[in-house]
Amino acid sequence: MIPSFNFARIPHIIFGPGKLVNLYSLISQYGKSVLIVVGASSLKKSGKLDEIQMNLGDKMINYHVIEVKGEPSPSMVDEAAKKYRNKSIDLVVGIGGGSVTDAGKAISAMIPKVESIKNYLEGVGTKIHDGQKIPYIAIPTTSGTGSEATKNAVISEIGKGGFKKSLRHDNLIPDVAIIDPELMISCPPSVTAACGMDAFTQLLESYVSSKANPITDALAYSGMKYMKDALIPACSHKSSDINIRSSMAYGSLISGMTLANAGLGIVHGLASPIGANFIIPHGVVCGTILAEATKMNIKILKKMGSEGKISLKKYADIGALLSNEPLNTEKKLSENLSILIKTLENWTYVLDLDKLSKYGISYDDIKNVVENSGLKNNPVNLDKKDIIEILENRL
Amino acid sequence: MIPSFNFARIPHIIFGPGKLVNLYSLISQYGKSVLIVVGASSLKKSGKLDEIQMNLGDKMINYHVIEVKGEPSPSMVDEAAKKYRNKSIDLVVGIGGGSVTDAGKAISAMIPKVESIKNYLEGVGTKIHDGQKIPYIAIPTTSGTGSEATKNAVISEIGKGGFKKSLRHDNLIPDVAIIDPELMISCPPSVTAACGMDAFTQLLESYVSSKANPITDALAYSGMKYMKDALIPACSHKSSDINIRSSMAYGSLISGMTLANAGLGIVHGLASPIGANFIIPHGVVCGTILAEATKMNIKILKKMGSEGKISLKKYADIGALLSNEPLNTEKKLSENLSILIKTLENWTYVLDLDKLSKYGISYDDIKNVVENSGLKNNPVNLDKKDIIEILENRL
Numbered sequence: 064m065i066p067s068f069n070f071a072r073i074p075h076i077i078f079g080p081g082k083l084v085n086l087y088s089l090i091s092q093y094g095k096s097v098l099i100v101v102g103a104s105s106l107k108k109s110g111k112l113d114e115i116q117m118n119l120g121d122k123m124i125n126y127h128v129i130e131v132k133g134e135p136s137p138s139m140v141d142e143a144a145k146k147y148r149n150k151s152i153d154l155v156v157g158i159g160g161g162s163v164t165d166a167g168k169a170i171s172a173m174i175p176k177v178e179s180i181k182n183y184l185e186g187v188g189t190k191i192h193d194g195q196k197i198p199y200i201a202i203p204t205t206s207g208t209g210s211e212a213t214k215n216a217v218i219s220e221i222g223k224g225g226f227k228k229s230l231r232h233d234n235l236i237p238d239v240a241i242i243d244p245e246l247m248i249s250c251p252p253s254v255t256a257a258c259g260m261d262a263f264t265q266l267l268e269s270y271v272s273s274k275a276n277p278i279t280d281a282l283a284y285s286g287m288k289y290m291k292d293a294l295i296p297a298c299s300h301k302s303s304d305i306n307i308r309s310s311m312a313y314g315s316l317i318s319g320m321t322l323a324n325a326g327l328g329i330v331h332g333l334a335s336p337i338g339a340n341f342i343i344p345h346g347v348v349c350g351t352i353l354a355e356a357t358k359m360n361i362k363i364l365k366k367m368g369s370e371g372k373i374s375l376k377k378y379a380d381i382g383a384l385l386s387n388e389p390l391n392t393e394k395k396l397s398e399n400l401s402i403l404i405k406t407l408e409n410w411t412y413v414l415d416l417d418k419l420s421k422y423g424i425s426y427d428d429i430k431n432v433v434e435n436s437g438l439k440n441n442p443v444n445l446d447k448k449d450i451i452e453i454l455e456n457r458l
Numbered sequence: 459m460i461p462s463f464n465f466a467r468i469p470h471i472i473f474g475p476g477k478l479v480n481l482y483s484l485i486s487q488y489g490k491s492v493l494i495v496v497g498a499s500s501l502k503k504s505g506k507l508d509e510i511q512m513n514l515g516d517k518m519i520n521y522h523v524i525e526v527k528g529e530p531s532p533s534m535v536d537e538a539a540k541k542y543r544n545k546s547i548d549l550v551v552g553i554g555g556g557s558v559t560d561a562g563k564a565i566s567a568m569i570p571k572v573e574s575i576k577n578y579l580e581g582v583g584t585k586i587h588d589g590q591k592i593p594y595i596a597i598p599t600t601s602g603t604g605s606e607a608t609k610n611a612v613i614s615e616i617g618k619g620g621f622k623k624s625l626r627h628d629n630l631i632p633d634v635a636i637i638d639p640e641l642m643i644s645c646p647p648s649v650t651a652a653c654g655m656d657a658f659t660q661l662l663e664s665y666v667s668s669k670a671n672p673i674t675d676a677l678a679y680s681g682m683k684y685m686k687d688a689l690i691p692a693c694s695h696k697s698s699d700i701n702i703r704s705s706m707a708y709g710s711l712i713s714g715m716t717l718a719n720a721g722l723g724i725v726h727g728l729a730s731p732i733g734a735n736f737i738i739p740h741g742v743v744c745g746t747i748l749a750e751a752t753k754m755n756i757k758i759l760k761k762m763g764s765e766g767k768i769s770l771k772k773y774a775d776i777g778a779l780l781s782n783e784p785l786n787t788e789k790k791l792s793e794n795l796s797i798l799i800k801t802l803e804n805w806t807y808v809l810d811l812d813k814l815s816k817y818g819i820s821y822d823d824i825k826n827v828v829e830n831s832g833l834k835n836n837p838v839n840l841d842k843k844d845i846i847e848i849l850e851n852r853l
Contacts, residue, residue, distance in 0.1 A: 064701045064704070065473070065474075065701070067473060067475070067477065068473050068474065069472055070470070070471040070473070072469065072470050073465070074467065075465070075466055075628065076463075076464060076673075077464055078460070078462060078463050078464070079461070079463065082462065277680055277684060277708060278471075278677070278680070278712075281677055281680035284676065285672055285673070285676035289460070309459070309460045
């Protein structure tokens with residue numbers, strides 16, 4: 064039976080090596096004045112930013128550049144929106160990792176407003192954003208958050224009393240996403256690993272989500288199918304292989320589409336309070352706890368008997384996918400569940416994902432983190448002690 | 459390896475039994491004046507149109523109703539666009555079968571223009587539509603064309619010198635598609651069969667299309683997975699089963715998304731000239747030749763040796779899907795190809811799909827039809843004699 068569901072619009076997707084070049088003709092469809100949001104590092108170092116600026120100049124396009132350092136904060140977004148509010152910006156383009164594409168998304172949404180973004184953040188402010196924005200093109204340079212296809216921008220205030228919350232509206236889905244795997248070739252192994260695990264977590268969590276629907280199921284499965292054989296090579300001997308980078312970029316893009324429509328689970332429910340209180344890359348949080356969280360979900364689902372069957376079957380589907388053998392018999396269910404857990408544990412080990420304690424998280428912090436966590440659309444209800452166990456196993 | 463691809467935006471999808479009720483709150487987001495495009499029959503008979511009009515009245519929404527008879531013609535669209543051009547219409551809503559949802563789409567695109575739609579039709583006019591339109595909501599009452607998710611509207615001039623051509627632009631993809639399977643319950647068996655075969659043809663042709671990409675692959679496969687067990691029951695003893703109608707509606711919706719992004723094959727390449735010259739429902743054309751066309755494609759692909767392997771593997775995937783046994787060994791390829799052909803032949807027989815001669819098509823007409831046919835994105839090149847053979851076998 065197909066459940067009732069909504070599926071939001073997706074960006075117009077332009078996918079393929081070298082497709083960045085489409086940006087210039089696209090810009091002219093929107094107007095003559097563009098705000099480019101970039102990160103602080105790789106795009107500049109690689110000479111790509113110079114190349115883009117030269118091309119914009121050649122085409123007589125009036126452009127401004129904002130550099131984003133780290134994850135976007137309320138004050139950073141407010142400042143940028145204020146600076147460009149009266150500059151008749153026709154289009155915002157965000158080129159970079161997830162922080163940059165989220166920053167661009169937030170700036171494009173806040174230029175038409177006057178108040179601080181804080182007033183519009185979920186769980187922080189009291190206002191609801193109406194979706195009015197400057198058109199926005201997202202161009203990822205990492206394969207991670209899938210922000211190029213999502214309707215939210217994550218804004219962080221780090222430290223005591225900090226938060227990691229979303230500005231969200233269906234209309235904030237980027238108008239266009241250019242996915243050019245060439246831009247990801249220079250991404251270093253540790254970042255590729257953390258981002259890749261974030262994307263895979265998003266795919267797996269939306270696949271087993273209580274809000275999943277046939278479209279998100281089909282897409283999430285496809286994303287994992289392409290990522291499963293690319294993740295380890297992309298972080299090691301095949302980091303320059305464009306086919307491998309294409310598979311990673313595809314999985315990440317799809318993960319944005321599925322999370323936006325099916326939601327996520329306990330891993331992301333923990334990533335928010337951890338990210339708000341400690342300086343730790345989001346992908347590392349997800350990557351380091353995915354295997355443990357999946358193990359716990361499966362353990363609790365097994366205890367539920369027939370009620371847990373549908374979700375267990377979905378987890379087993381992915382175990383079968385990872386083992387390259389399609390699932391066809393009931394007998395194989397628990398075998399495939401073991402394969403899933405073992406593969407995730409193996410990835411955690413091979414990719415050398417940091418433990419949480421490396422970022423200053425101790426036993427004493429766990430209670431507070433769990434208090435502020437949420438289950439999101441986790442396929443099964445977890446008690447506090449279960450969630451504590453997940454974290455303790457990755458301290 | 460993932461090929462470079464574009465994927466256009468999709469409508470905001472609202473799917474589920476009873477979801478028609480969402481229409482009223484949606485309308486108010488667009489404005490106060492709405493043009494409703496409906497078909498000549500079922501919606502009126504079932505009392506649904508009265509119900510809709512009553513609800514619009516209650517909500518003080520100013521509405522106009524256009525009734526569409528048969529497939530939309532240039533003069534019908536021109537007349538409607540002219541009549542409502544200066545009436546400040548904020549939103550067009552098309553509720554009906556594929557002809558109606560296409561008519562609504564075309565009218566929403568032609569209200570902002572002044573010339574005839576003929577000037578903008580592919581292969582007929584010389585102008586290119588710029589995508590400017592009145593916002594459009596599509597609500598299908600049959601599970602067939604997938605028009606609720608496509609970027610084109612098929613416009614027909616039937617008879618000598620006639621044509622069946624598209625108005626097309628990415629921006630013509632409906633803003634919202636409400637898929638309410640309850641609206642399909644009253645669809646009679648012969649219409650359900652023809653529309654269902656059209657949708658399945660669209661799914662299969664886009665799955666094996668030379669322009670397919672991982673997203674269209676995942677979606678088309680998912681659409682066929684849900685339709686395969688629903689098609690026969692929907693046309694017989696389970697025509698009132700809401701789960702069966704949901705599966706049909708889902709397959710049809712998905713077929714619109716995949717055809718818009720991966721294109722179609724020889725079946726649709728033949729449906730245009732046949733539909734332009736004879737009065738025959740589009741779904742009957744597709745349904746009656748699908749098995750023969752698939753058999754021919756597979757025959758020619760087999761002759762190609764290694765070059766044909768990828769497409770044969772895709773056809774075999776669907777054979778395996780239809781047999782409910784996942785494909786896992788090379789040995790099974792030709793077995794699964796046979797299952798595919800036999801299942802399609804069986805559907806043609808069980809659904810009692812008319813032969814072409816019933817609509818006045820004779821041996822003498824075939825040459826002219828084939829002259830005007832196109833291969834579209836067929837996975838393999840077919841000679842004229844191959845195409846003639848397909849038609850002769852269904853005369």
